[in-house]
Amino acid sequence: MEYVPDEITLLRFGAVTRNAHRIHYDTAFARSEGLDGPVVMAQLHGCLFHRAAAAYAGETGEVLSVGWQNRAPAYAGDRLVVSGVVESVDEETGHITLALEEHRFPDGEGPGTLCCRGHAVVAVRSSDAQSSK
Amino acid sequence: MTGALLEPAEKRARAEIGRVERRSLGTVSADAAAEFARAAGETSPRLVDPAHPAFTVHPMYLVSLLRGAPGADPEEYRPDGMYRDEVPGTDGLDVRLMAGGQDVRFLGEARPGERIEVRRVLESVERKGKGAGFLLLTVVKTYASERGPLAEVTERFIVR
Numbered sequence: 605m606e607y608v609p610d611e612i613t614l615l616r617f618g619a620v621t622r623n624a625h626r627i628h629y630d631t632a633f634a635r636s637e638g639l640d641g642p643v644v645m646a647q648l649h650g651c652l653f654h655r656a657a658a659a660y661a662g663e664t665g666e667v668l669s670v671g672w673q674n675r676a677p678a679y680a681g682d683r684l685v686v687s688g689v690v691e692s693v694d695e696e697t698g699h700i701t702l703a704l705e706e707h708r709f710p711d712g713e714g715p716g717t718l719c720c721r722g723h724a725v726v727a728v729r730s731s732d733a734q735s736s737k
Numbered sequence: 738m739t740g741a742l743l744e745p746a747e748k749r750a751r752a753e754i755g756r757v758e759r760r761s762l763g764t765v766s767a768d769a770a771a772e773f774a775r776a777a778g779e780t781s782p783r784l785v786d787p788a789h790p791a792f793t794v795h796p797m798y799l800v801s802l803l804r805g806a807p808g809a810d811p812e813e814y815r816p817d818g819m820y821r822d823e824v825p826g827t828d829g830l831d832v833r834l835m836a837g838g839q840d841v842r843f844l845g846e847a848r849p850g851e852r853i854e855v856r857r858v859l860e861s862v863e864r865k866g867k868g869a870g871f872l873l874l875t876v877v878k879t880y881a882s883e884r885g886p887l888a889e890v891t892e893r894f895i896v897r
Binding site: 607609613616617620621622623624625626627630633637645646647648650651652654655667668669670671672673674720722 | 769772773775776777778779795796797800801802803804805806807814817818819820833834835836837838839840841842843891893
């Protein structure tokens with residue numbers, strides 16, 4: 605799952621979530637806080653983890669929970685890639701726990717930097733489960 | 738400069754541990770939820786088109802809303818743009834705030850037109866790192882409509 609949130613994306617996301625924190629749109633302020641520029645919101649990282657989990661669960665599946673920890677900032681214009689593996693399967697419920705990571709690729713390619721690490725639990729109700737990049 | 742302010746922030750935050758706060762987040766708007774989904778990069782009509790027969794509010798919408806109420810006065814915001822009580826104990830202090838992550842458990846689906854209330858409890862305050870270090874605040878939130886709870890969230894904030 606990939607996404608490239610630019611400055612416009614961040615402004616739209618901030619507006620609709622009532623997030624006026626200047627580190628997300630004010631470059632000078634973000635730099636005064638030791639950042640390289642406007643940073644991606646934690647909640648947007650969470651949305652990307654949710655989307656990756658939902659893609660794995662398929663149309664008839666369901667995301668039961670999602671969690672993430674921020675490890676390093678991601679910036680407007682970064683290519684963000686969420687990848688994951690199946691960590692465990694609950695034998696009783698069949699619920700699948702996914703271990704997820706998000707990396708940022710400032711120049712689009714390269715080795716990438718870990719931004720977030722987390723997990724999701726999904727219920728897969730048919731053979732919809734997709735392989736996750 | 739901000740390191741010296743961690744002490745009052747820690748003292749204030751510790752005094753708030755266990756205190757239950759409730760706040761209305763207002764009414765769920767299908768248009769706002771769809772705009773949220775678009776900004777999050779979604780393309781499914783189920784999430785971005787309120788006129789779609791199977792439209793649903795993006796599950797991450799509610800838990801992504803910050804506390805600043807629509808129509809809040811300018812003085813209700815800190816100079817860094819954060820709502821004054823977004824992070825417990827930091828109102829009026831020149832400290833740096835960062836989100837640390839969330840754990841979200843989905844319990845139900847929010848529906849357009851529903852009024853939403855969030856219940857928040859500061860669960861713990863920890864001093865981390867070397868020297869002055871930083872504070873790690875953990876809050877637990879429950880989002881609910883009249884139908885019952887919709888999501889439970891454990892959220893972490895970093896205060897430097």
